[in-house]
Amino acid sequence: MSYEGKEYDVIVVGAGHAGCESALAAARMGCDTLLLTINLDMVAFMPCNPSIGGPAKGHVVREIDALGGEMGRNIDKTFIQMRMLNTGKGPAVHALRAQADKVSYQHTMKKTIETTPGLVLRQGMVEELVVEDGKIVGVLTQTGATYRAKTVIITTGTYLRGKIIMGELMYESGPNNQQPSVRLSASLKQHGLELVRFKTGTPPRVHRDSIDFSKTEVQPGDENPKFFSYETKSSKNQQLPCWLTYTSEQTHQIINENLHRAPMFSGAIEGTGARYCPSIEDKIVRFSDKPKHQVFLEPEGANTSEYYVQGLSTSMPEDVQLKIVRSVPGLENAEIMRNGYAIEYDAIIPTQLWPSLETKAIDGLFTAGQINGTSGYEEAAAQGIIAGINAARKVQGKESVIISRSQGYIGVMIDDLVTKGTNDPYRLLTSRAEYRLLLRHDNADVRFTPLGHEIGLISEERYADFERKQKLVEEDIERLRTTKVKPDDVNDMLKAADSAPIEHGTDVLSLLRRPEITYAMIETIVPCSDEMTEEMKEQVEIQLKYAGYIEKQLLQVERLNKMEKKRIPDDIDYNDVSGIAFEAREKLGLIRPLSIGQASRIGGVTPADISILLVYLEHYNRVKAARAN
């Protein structure tokens, strides 16, 4: 039997990392929002590694936070280890990575959702989309409820026709033996969305008391942890170490002897796996000359004995998994608590989306997270907040928010997905960004907080804080630019730093530009204002030290923006544009880029095609203008 449920502005299907951000953003922007999930105990569940952040991923968490999202705050409350990575490298690639207490991460997020005004969290499995005249109007659940809404966001993760594979064993399942979502795929297809089959996997978990830590190396957290959220000022969280060990010759032998039982090679797995997340059997086959691989042992929480065995992701049968695990030094007597497995699921081809993450096929329907062909909690959350913002803005009759490649990793990822698509689960890497030096961990607030404030996700108070910080940073830069020092003032300091002494008076700025001279050294000569925090000093130092390179990248961005600003009208028919190569015409028609910039990034579209398109657009606009008069 079916019945009419309540009507909402926005419905979010799925409460993983994408769904949580979507629902929170929409509700905080004033929309009546319903968040539906198959199992309420799985809100913000981390089905794979117990960590958040790292290069590019950590940058994205900062961006989500600067935009007014939840992931940064949530991990700051629940981390059991915090580490700044890449500190020996340049400022653009410093990256924060946290180990999470998985259960407390979930509970904390669930509590935030439950206490957010305008947001309803409800258990329920969505089986069908309700679409009228090409426009989404609601969803139908397994229990017969029809919930109507102006916009719907689908964030089904790996649940869509999920299938777990472990050796010869294969069964329909969502992650971690959850009930999969089987019928929704058909409804998506029926409304014109094309699906692909992707695969991912996870390693076994072992009991802490069965690990011999003496055979491993300790990997502690930072003594003075930094945080993801600009709001977090301090933390009392106790930190736990991770441990490092390696596979042995025996591990490789066991795997090679059992390859015939590996679904990866027997043909049982049809989905495309992520290259950056290969199983141990895959690594050993593809890199057979590498004698050993790293294995990290990571606690899954403060109140559990489960340890995540990073590096041993596998879909081998249970008996082989046990042998593999026990061939690793330190794990000789390990007890497996959960098996590793591979999981296949349906995803949509992301070129079917606008950069707002709205589907081209169904008006008002958005998708975010793994369903869009990505992998990773952070990638999902980032899409989640953008889909949430744009679904809410659509309800409110406002223009979509589109993040450019030069603004943030969020923009890089979404542009990659909707412009180029992806052949395997997409992971963010800093190397995907052209303007890495501009997209830093430290300046995420400069890049996103004004936008977050404008769209209503950043409070007045936080925005005032941000503006104050900016002002102090600018004043300090000006101070360093204008302060002069004499040789007697600084030559001792320079000598101590192994830096050439000065002969004449000079401004402090030029000294700070020397690679070997830090802000801290300068501070001993010309102290800064008491109001300057470490964060602000870092900002000043980076902006001054890398000014030359930053300017170069800004110049490139300016060029990019020119192209991005050349909009392509949505009613353009590429068949009317004579002279474009066949392949380019086909791709342009399919992807329907919003700007010349986006068009130029489509694979197979050549600079000559772009030239022709530019000429056609000029012609088109003039004709249009002539008609209007």
Added chain:
Amino acid sequence: MIMDTIAAISTAVGEGGIAIIRVSGPDAIAGTSSVFRSRIKLNEAESHTIHYGHIVDPKTDEAVEEVLVSVMRGPRSFTAEDVVEINAHGGVIAVKNVLDVILQLDGFRTAEPGEFTKRAFLNGRIDLMQAEAVIDLIRSKSDRAFSVARKQAEGKLSKQIKTLRQTVIELLAHIEVNIDYPEHDVEEMTSAFIRDQCSSAITEMDRLLKTANEGKILREGILTAIVGRPNVGKSSLMNVLSQENKAIVTDIPGTTRDVIEQYVTLNGIPLRLLDTAGIRDTNDVVEKIGVERSRSALEEADLVLFVLNYNEPLHEDDYELLKTVQHRNIIAIINKTDLPRALNIDEVERFVPRDAIVHMSVALDQGLEGLESTITDMFFEGQLESGDLTYVSNARHISLLKRARQSLVDAIEATHMGIPIDVIQIDVRQAWESLGEILGDEAGDSLIDQIFSQFCLGK
């Protein structure tokens, strides 16, 4: 795209004529001004004015060419952008040198076919009616460029650029893995490693750039001067080679009064033949001009065909000429072998190696094969410094290769300054992109592919 400043020679290039190099775009005036030595600064010059001065190579600070430069500020210009036109009149090489200096400027690149017109259109400068013509132009030129590009892509050059690019991308992937997987047990990226990789790429680039001039010879033909005393059969030889009858052939000394150019292909090697007036002292004014031109043609030539008469002993003029040209790439053609011998060949061998002496009778059409094979041998056996047929011949390719090289030099310099690797990466990536532009490859995902095929990564 639109933001770039573009430059190209916008008149047909001819010997001795005036050539105009047109520059258009936001940096046109400031950029040109930076290499223009004159009483006036171009960026202070009023629009639609012409200025006298010299184009100076900033690297050597030497004047490359004496020029007249006109400044036209947008939108009152052909493209509606800031436009500078450089009038040069010193012949092909001087004009190319000027263009080279301009293209070295930051943000400047060679204009694509039809690009000035395209910009004029996009900026609303020319009529709508011309739109189709512009499209046709872009399309046909790009099609042609494409087929040329494809031919080159199949060639040795692209193979070498690809190898170079592979070296650079492996370095890039290594840097990226260090950044994106800081805890993985991949080899730590050191300054020394970056320097090694960059240096070996630079060495290879230098080798390719050295061939650039030879590539020009191949593309434009071996500039070949036919010299000899009057009436030894130079024009007849040329006619045989070109199988046409362009030059005037008479028995009266001095009737060939000007330099005549002919393109011929000999065993697949393009020759640009310069027939010269007989070189000798003369008082005839008209003829004197011809003789002067011959001498200058001789100086420019890549190959000298020295024609001698079998039927006459070596003349004083011959000795003088032989002395002038003996250190050049020279082939002595002993013509008129159908007549009785009066020439002392041993004497000729004092100046010309024996295997570069060819006997011919142009009148009887004998000995042409001998000439062909001698040129071929000389060409392929490296006497023209061209043992390898891989050439970077395209001006665009040369400037991209130079740019890539500069980026790697910058990267090496940055390692000495203690700049962090992710910042050095910017230079290395720039080198990789410049090399990619030569091949017409899109940057795309190939770096990501490289990272995952080169390193074992994952959780």
